[in-house]
Structures are given as C-alpha cells and as structure tokens.
Amino acid sequence: xxDFLRKAAEKIGFMLIANSxxxxxxxxxxxxxxxxxxxxxxxxGGLITGGVLVSMSKTKHSASRAEKYVExxxxxxxxxxxxxRTTTDRRKISN
Amino acid sequence: xxxxxxxxxxxxxxxxxxxxxxxxxCEYCGDSFTMADMEASGQAAGAVDSSNVExxxxxxxxxxxxxxxTDGTVGNDFVRYKCSYCGSEIITDRAxxxxxxxxxxxxxxxxxxxxxxFAPDLVIPFKVEKSKVMQAFKDFSKKPLTPKAxxxxxxxxxxxxxxxxxxxxxxxxxxxxxxEGINKKTHRSGDYEITEKSYYRVMRDGRVRFRNVxxxxxxxxxxxxxxxxxxxDYGELTxxxxxxxxxxxxxxxxxxxEKCFERAEKRIQNxxxxxxxxxxxxxxxxxxxxxxxxxxxxxxxxxxxxxxLYTTYNGTKYFFAMNGQTGKFIGNLPIDKGKLTVFSxxxxxxxxILGYIIMG
Numbered sequence: 001x002x003d004f005l006r007k008a009a010e011k012i013g014f015m016l017i018a019n020s021x022x023x024x025x026x027x028x029x030x031x032x033x034x035x036x037x038x039x040x041x042x043x044x045g046g047l048i049t050g051g052v053l054v055s056m057s058k059t060k061h062s063a064s065r066a067e068k069y070v071e072x073x074x075x076x077x078x079x080x081x082x083x084x085r086t087t088t089d090r091r092k093i094s095n
Numbered sequence: 096x097x098x099x100x101x102x103x104x105x106x107x108x109x110x111x112x113x114x115x116x117x118x119x120x121c122e123y124c125g126d127s128f129t130m131a132d133m134e135a136s137g138q139a140a141g142a143v144d145s146s147n148v149e150x151x152x153x154x155x156x157x158x159x160x161x162x163x164x165t166d167g168t169v170g171n172d173f174v175r176y177k178c179s180y181c182g183s184e185i186i187t188d189r190a191x192x193x194x195x196x197x198x199x200x201x202x203x204x205x206x207x208x209x210x211x212x213f214a215p216d217l218v219i220p221f222k223v224e225k226s227k228v229m230q231a232f233k234d235f236s237k238k239p240l241t242p243k244a245x246x247x248x249x250x251x252x253x254x255x256x257x258x259x260x261x262x263x264x265x266x267x268x269x270x271x272x273x274x275e276g277i278n279k280k281t282h283r284s285g286d287y288e289i290t291e292k293s294y295y296r297v298m299r300d301g302r303v304r305f306r307n308v309x310x311x312x313x314x315x316x317x318x319x320x321x322x323x324x325x326x327x328d329y330g331e332l333t334x335x336x337x338x339x340x341x342x343x344x345x346x347x348x349x350x351x352x353e354k355c356f357e358r359a360e361k362r363i364q365n366x367x368x369x370x371x372x373x374x375x376x377x378x379x380x381x382x383x384x385x386x387x388x389x390x391x392x393x394x395x396x397x398x399x400x401x402x403x404l405y406t407t408y409n410g411t412k413y414f415f416a417m418n419g420q421t422g423k424f425i426g427n428l429p430i431d432k433g434k435l436t437v438f439s440x441x442x443x444x445x446x447x448i449l450g451y452i453i454m455g
Binding site (some may be wrong): 090 | 238239240241276283286287288289290291292293294295296297298299300301302303304305306307308317318319320322323325326359361362363365366367369370371374375414424425426427428429430435438439440441442443444445446447448449450451452453454455
C-alpha cells in the first residue's frame with residue numbers, strides 16, 4: 001500500500017511539474033482570466049481523463065474494510081460529548 | 096485407496112461437477128446426478144477416509160527447480176502423484192488438493208490434502224462455467240487503454256477453475272474511540288465571511304459483531320485479487336464434500352488461521368472505527384486514540400470457487416481472477432501508453448476550452 005501511494009505520488013508529482021513547466025510561461029504572459037482558466041483546465045482535464053481511464057483498467061485493490069460482514073448494528077455501551085470551546089474566524093470577501 | 100475420482104453410475108465414465116446445472120454430468124452418456132444420487136451410488140461420501148489415502152512422492156534430488164507442473168499450478172515446491180485412471184505421473188504444487196490429469200483428463204482429488212487439519216468445513220460450489228468465463232474475460236478486456244496486441248482469445252484458454260482455501264472469521268470487536276468533534280457554521284456579515292467552529296471532546300465505546308470475514312489461506316494467491324472478487328453469497332455455503340472439487344483445481348491452505356487473522360483483524364478494526372466515528376454527529380471527527388479488542392470464534396475453513404488466469408504480456412506478468420459464484424471479474428490490464436497520452440491530451444484540450452469559457 002505504501003509502495004503504491006509512493007509511486008502514485010511520484011507520477012502525479014512528475015505530471016504536475018511537467019504541466020507547470022509547459023504552462024507557467026503562458027500563464028505569466030496571459031493578460032486575462034480566460035488564459036489562466038484554459039491552462040488550469042487543460043492540466044486538470046488531462047489528469048482527470050488519464051486517471052479515470054487508468055482506473056478502468058486496474059480493478060484489483062486490497063480490502064481495508066469489513067462492512068459487508070457486519071451483523072446487526074453498532075451497539076454503543078457508553079458515549080460522552082463534552083463541549084470545549086468555540087472559535088470564530090473572519091475573512092474579508094474580495095470583490 | 097488411490098486418489099479420489101468419480102465415475103458415472105450409469106456408464107462408468109469419468110464424471111465432473113457441472114456449474115450451470117449444479118449437478119454431476121456425464122459427458123459420455125449425458126446423464127446427470129445430484130450429490131444425493133452420487134452418495135446413493137456409493138460415491139461422494141461426506142469426508143475422506145483418513146486411514147486410506149494415497150500419499151504423494153517427493154521429487155528426486157535435483158528435480159526440484161528443474162521440472163514444471165503438469166497441471167499448470169504455480170509454485171516452486173512440487174511433488175508427484177499418480178493418476179488413478181491412467182497411471183500417468185502428475186507433478187503438482189505441494190498444496191494442490193485437486194487437479195486434472197493432463198494425459199487422460201481424469202479429475203483427481205488428493206485425499207491426503209483434505210484430511211485431519213486440512214479437512215474443509217464448507218464449500219461454495221462453482222456456478223459459472225468456463226464458456227461464460229471466456230466471454231466475460233473478452234468483455235472485461237475491452238477497455239479504452241488495452242493494447243491492440245493484447246488478444247484475450249489467445250490467453251483465455253489458460254483460465255483455470257480453482258477452489259481457493261479461505262478462512263472465515265466471526266466474532267465481536269469492542270472498540271473505544273477518543274476524538275475531537277468539530278461543528279462548523281459559516282455565514283456572511285457585510286464584506287466578511289464568518290466561520291464559527293465548536294469543539295467537543297468525544298468518547299464512544301461500542302461493540303460490533305462480524306460474520307465470516309474472508310481471508311485466503313494460500314500464499315501463492317494474490318491477496319488483493321482475492322479481496323477484490325468479494326463478496327461471495329454465503330447463503331450457498333454447504334458442508335464440504337470432496338466430490339465438489341471434481342474437474343477443478345483446488346489448493347489446501349498453506350497459511351494457518353492465526354497468520355491470516357492479521358488481515359481480517361485490520362479490516363474489522365477499521366470498520367469498527369468507521370462505525371464509532373459515524374455515531375458522532377459532527378462535521379469533522381478527528382480521532383485521537385482508538386483501542387480495540389476482538390473476541391473471535393473458531394474460524395471456519397471453506398473452499399471458495401474462483402477462475403484464475405496467469406499470463407505474460409511484453410515480459411510483464413498479469414493475473415486475473417473471477418468469482419466462480421457471482422461472476423465478478425477483476426485484474427490489472429496492460430496499458431497502452433500511446434493511447435493514454437492521446438486520450439489525456441484530448442481531455443486536456445477539452446479541459447482547456449471549458450476553463451477558458453468558465454473563467455473568461
């Protein structure tokens with residue numbers, strides 16, 4: 001599993017670097033949101049298309065859950081919920 | 096007694112289990128027989144007579160590593176049996192419990208692999224026959240990235256029906272979770288977005304019962320593949336009789352129930368934690384600690400039906416498996432990198448156009 005995640009991270013990393021190398025100059029020279037949208041959209045479109053197609057060819061996965069084999073429901077013996085604090089964040093909305 | 100094989104009560108020819116009919120069918124005279132019919136004819140008795148089984152022969156010194164199996168089983172620890180029908184030599188993996196003689200086609204069940212500690216409790220008989228498996232594999236192979244040169248017709252013949260040994264674990268998991276629960280509310284006030292987060296100290300102590308969590312007990316079988324062909328319909332579990340193995344390959348376990356329990360334990364713990372988290376009504380639950388204790392019952396040993404295919408394409412080994420009861424097919428197909436590049440480029444162009452329209 002760790003191997004798989006490492007390899008996936010490497011591949012995604014390379015793709016992102018390649019995408020950045022190719023498109024950063026275009027973004028830098030772009031004079032509108034449309035060009036930025038096109039560059040970001042192209043990167044995402046390529047990654048999503050490739051990812052979906054690869055996942056269609058790879059259907060073997062280790063199981064990490066056993067929910068199909070649960071008999072009945074969770075039987076709660078004890079539970080506690082104690083309020084601790086509230087925090088507030090204010091973020092200025094850019095126009 | 097020789098290795099076990101089954102004969103047609105009508106004509107005496109070799110007889111096999113037919114997955115579609117759920118009966119024994121004689122290919123020569125066409126008669127079919129239920130398990131009860133076979134028992135009435137003095138065959139297919141419940142258990143193997145442990146005092147009267149044929150034992151394997153060890154290979155000669157130097158043969159190990161030099162020979163390959165005659166029945167297509169994979170492994171590197173082979174032994175020799177004799178076909179009870181034609182007397183030919185069968186070289187097979189040490190853990191093989193049933194096979195087919197490559198010379199005469201006789202189904203051979205190795206009684207010594209099904210006695211004492213190796214006697215299975217339960218079996219799910221095959222329901223999917225080979226012709227359907229072949230069609231299913233052809234359909235399964237038709238993926239956008241599959242290379243044109245990968246021809247399912249050429250490899251599908253190697254697909255073998257194999258009973259895989261599984262341990263089925265039942266019991267109860269008691270888990271205690273300590274966590275921080277967070278509820279988040281966001282609203283707008285003038286030019287500001289205000290986010291309020293309320294924090295709670297959460298504790299859950301609960302029990303979950305599990306029934307028949309399966310883990311394969313074969314070291315040679317790909318664990319992830321066996322996980323992926325789940326679930327089996329346990330409503331069709333039936334007391335084990337060696338006759339069900341007739342005409343298929345079968346392995347006995349070579350990893351015991353204690354060793355295999357580690358895999359079931361992780362799955363049971365993860366699911367117990369999931370259920371405890373879901374019982375806490377917060378937007379986020381950050382688990383700080385989780386302790387669990389599983390009380391397990393005596394595991395059951397079951398033979399479950401699979402269709403397996405080992406093949407090589409461009410020097411890389413591929414493995415495909417099908418659930419022999421439900422027909423669920425899994426495996427990692429080879430990927431044509433050229434096609435991947437072209438499709439990704441098309442996706443990139445479409446994404447680029449959409450991005451330009453949306454942001455422009």
